[in-house]
Amino acid sequence: MLNKQKENQLKIQANIIRQDIIKMITAAGSGHPGGSLGMTDILTALYFGVLKHNPKKPLWPERDRLILSNGHIVPVRYAAMARAGYFPVQRLKTLRKFGSPLQGHPSLHDFPAMECSSGPLGQGISVAVGMALAAKLNKKSYRVYCLMGDGEINEGQCWEAYLLAAKYKLNNLTVILDRNNIQIDGRSDEVMPLNPLAAKYRAFNFKVMTVNGHNFSEILKALQAAGWERSKPTVIIARTIPGKGVTYMENDYQWHGNAPKPEQAKEALDQLNKELLTLQHVAKKLAK
Amino acid sequence: MLRKNWQNREKLQAQATRQGFGEGLLAAAKLDPNIVALCADLTGSLNMTDFQAAFPDRFFQVGVAEQNMAGVGAGLALSGKTVFISSFAAFNPGRNWEQIRVSIGYNNANVKVIGSHAGLSVGEDGATHQALEDLATMRVIPNMSVISPADGLEAKKATLAIARKKGPFYLRLCRAKTPLFTSPEAKFVIGQAQVLQPGRDLTLIATGPLVYEALAASLALAKLGLKAGVINLHTVKPIDQQAIVKAAKATGAIVTIEDHQAYGGLGSAVAEVLVKHCPVPQEFVAVKDTFGESGQPAELFHKYGLDAKHIFTAVKRVLKRK
Numbered sequence A: 001m002l003n004k005q006k007e008n009q010l011k012i013q014a015n016i017i018r019q020d021i022i023k024m025i026t027a028a029g030s031g032h033p034g035g036s037l038g039m040t041d042i043l044t045a046l047y048f049g050v051l052k053h054n055p056k057k058p059l060w061p062e063r064d065r066l067i068l069s070n071g072h073i074v075p076v077r078y079a080a081m082a083r084a085g086y087f088p089v090q091r092l093k094t095l096r097k098f099g100s101p102l103q104g105h106p107s108l109h110d111f112p113a114m115e116c117s118s119g120p121l122g123q124g125i126s127v128a129v130g131m132a133l134a135a136k137l138n139k140k141s142y143r144v145y146c147l148m149g150d151g152e153i154n155e156g157q158c159w160e161a162y163l164l165a166a167k168y169k170l171n172n173l174t175v176i177l178d179r180n181n182i183q184i185d186g187r188s189d190e191v192m193p194l195n196p197l198a199a200k201y202r203a204f205n206f207k208v209m210t211v212n213g214h215n216f217s218e219i220l221k222a223l224q225a226a227g228w229e230r231s232k233p234t235v236i237i238a239r240t241i242p243g244k245g246v247t248y249m250e251n252d253y254q255w256h257g258n259a260p261k262p263e264q265a266k267e268a269l270d271q272l273n274k275e276l277l278t279l280q281h282v283a284k285k286l287a288k
Numbered sequence B: 001m002l003r004k005n006w007q008n009r010e011k012l013q014a015q016a017t018r019q020g021f022g023e024g025l026l027a028a029a030k031l032d033p034n035i036v037a038l039c040a041d042l043t044g045s046l047n048m049t050d051f052q053a054a055f056p057d058r059f060f061q062v063g064v065a066e067q068n069m070a071g072v073g074a075g076l077a078l079s080g081k082t083v084f085i086s087s088f089a090a091f092n093p094g095r096n097w098e099q100i101r102v103s104i105g106y107n108n109a110n111v112k113v114i115g116s117h118a119g120l121s122v123g124e125d126g127a128t129h130q131a132l133e134d135l136a137t138m139r140v141i142p143n144m145s146v147i148s149p150a151d152g153l154e155a156k157k158a159t160l161a162i163a164r165k166k167g168p169f170y171l172r173l174c175r176a177k178t179p180l181f182t183s184p185e186a187k188f189v190i191g192q193a194q195v196l197q198p199g200r201d202l203t204l205i206a207t208g209p210l211v212y213e214a215l216a217a218s219l220a221l222a223k224l225g226l227k228a229g230v231i232n233l234h235t236v237k238p239i240d241q242q243a244i245v246k247a248a249k250a251t252g253a254i255v256t257i258e259d260h261q262a263y264g265g266l267g268s269a270v271a272e273v274l275v276k277h278c279p280v281p282q283e284f285v286a287v288k289d290t291f292g293e294s295g296q297p298a299e300l301f302h303k304y305g306l307d308a309k310h311i312f313t314a315v316k317r318v319l320k321r322k
Helices: A004-028 A033-038 A040-050 A071-084 A089-094 A123-137 A156-167 A197-203 A216-228 A262-287 B017-031 B049-054 B066-078 B097-106 B134-139 B152-164 B210-223 B241-251 B266-277 B297-303 B308-320
Strands: A065-068 A144-149 A173-179 A207-212 A234-239 B035-039 B059-061 B082-088 B111-116 B145-147 B169-172 B194-197 B202-206 B228-232 B235-237 B254-261 B282-287
Touching: A004 A033, A004 A040, A004 A071, A004 A089, A004 A216, A004 A262, A033 A040, A033 A071, A040 A071, A040 A216, A065 A071, A065 A123, A071 A089, A071 A144, A123 A144, A123 A156, A123 A173, A123 B066, A123 B097, A156 B066, A197 A207, A197 A234, A207 A216, A216 A234, B017 B035, B017 B049, B017 B111, B017 B152, B035 B066, B066 B082, B066 B097, B066 B111, B097 B111, B134 B145, B134 B169, B134 B235, B134 B254, B134 B266, B145 B152, B152 B169, B194 B210, B202 B210, B202 B241, B202 B266, B202 B308, B210 B228, B210 B254, B210 B308, B228 B241, B235 B266, B241 B254, B241 B266, B254 B266, B254 B308, B266 B282, B282 B308
Parallel strands: A065 A144, A144 A173, A173 A234, A207 A234, B035 B059, B035 B082, B082 B111, B111 B169, B145 B169, B202 B228, B202 B254, B254 B282
Antiparallel strands: B145 B235, B194 B228
16 A cells, blocks of 8 residues: 555655754754654654645645644644645744744644644543534544543543543544653653553444554554544554654653753754655665 | 512522523524533433433533533534533533633633532532632633523523623523522623612622522612612623723622622622722622531521621621721
8 A cells, every 4th residue: 555655755754844843842942852753753644645634725624633632742743734835844943932823732723723722631632522523413524633642641531532432433533642651750651551551442442553653554554444443433552762763862751841952953953864865865766 | 670570589480590591502502503512411400401302413411521521512612513511510610620721711612611500509419519619710711701690581591692602601500499580571691781770879799699689688778778789790701890880980889799709709800890990898798718518508698698697797898888
């Protein structure tokens, strides 16, 4: 389903978005690079391969809805949207700045294409469930995608929302769980153990798939399979590496919510640029 | 604005404001196919069973999960629905305040938060279920309007009015049956206080079913030669500044009356207007920084300072300060 050329294109797109993330968080002086980099491949797959959307008409009524329940990783969404053509890439450097629509957490008021304001953990999934219910009620065919963090599901509200999603058989809802095993205070299995996680979702009557969150083939296959489900909501547990693509950030919870200093940013961008050159080289070879 | 026989408590019919809400919801839903309603396992208590029977596809039973209900309501509203979310006020908005703040308030979502069984008038269930903070916690949320109807008929009109008006609302309802004293012809306009009678010596400003107690107090005061104005402040936010200032200027003394904590509720909202535009003495008939307990509403109103005797004492105090 995914040929090598398309896969390489997605990797290039993801690399560019990762560079955007480093630049914008460095310019802002604050933000959450860990989760943003970790979810870059998922957001790239969504915006450049899966979502039914129109960047020129962000509020097109038939669009798929994407809810960022873990709103703190919004830099990756802003970057993906800018690269998809929603707004000029130059605006990314206004992240978290006074007067910018690119608020620290998604703001519907400042940026209607966000679908809803989110960030306080556990709230986005309920809104997503409401949107999926509305789609059923209005006999609309759009899907609702809800991105969540694994630390986020410490919140009881998530499990209330899951109960309701299963009750109303919301097969138009896909939850993508960022299983990166870190949260602010440390490793997730120390802060609040979640395992057996897939079994928990199965017990809540979800269709459960586990993927490598950095493997486009697996991501796209799972997202497509969710569309075939007739009677259950789907959760895709995406095993990700927080900070993915920047070696010194990978798997280090210190980078959950800290901005890199300029020299650290340079190191990160150098590494990403090296990778980009390789990917571009591969692209040339594949084109032949 | 009042029924002809309003002075005769025994002759008036009684209805709880939550019953008026149930009638209003059904009537609004018949007019507008876009209306949906959610309830957290208290459908009977909220008088929503008629709506549920008439529109089973537009009713969502969300279980005992008020936090999720607020978010799901926001999601439905952001998809174009007019949404009512309902439970006891102690839990909605008591339990789910932050969900209301962000998912509903910050999104400016078209969700009507319906909190029933508010105040001491819940009675026997006791302090855990007596929401005495809800006016305060709702009126501090930007975009949120706050309505507290005085009787069943007004609750029905208020429900119809908020269904028509886009944006977040909190509607405060009570469990107990209280006198139906407003007239069917009285217009309900969001944000417009009702001057039930003009005053000379002081003005009683009340909200919810205690408006009737304010009227009753004015009758007793008239026998002493005191002319008390009575204002039904059914909309606590946006507050009718003009009506309050006019009454303050005309009478020079205000007593506020509410089944709610003195901190942050109707009295505070009125004081915020007075202190800025027309500082006159004000006394607060309200619950004084304490929890309630089990008992009949009348027993509780007596102990916690909301009955006729306490209104009378507050009037004497405010007149002395004039």
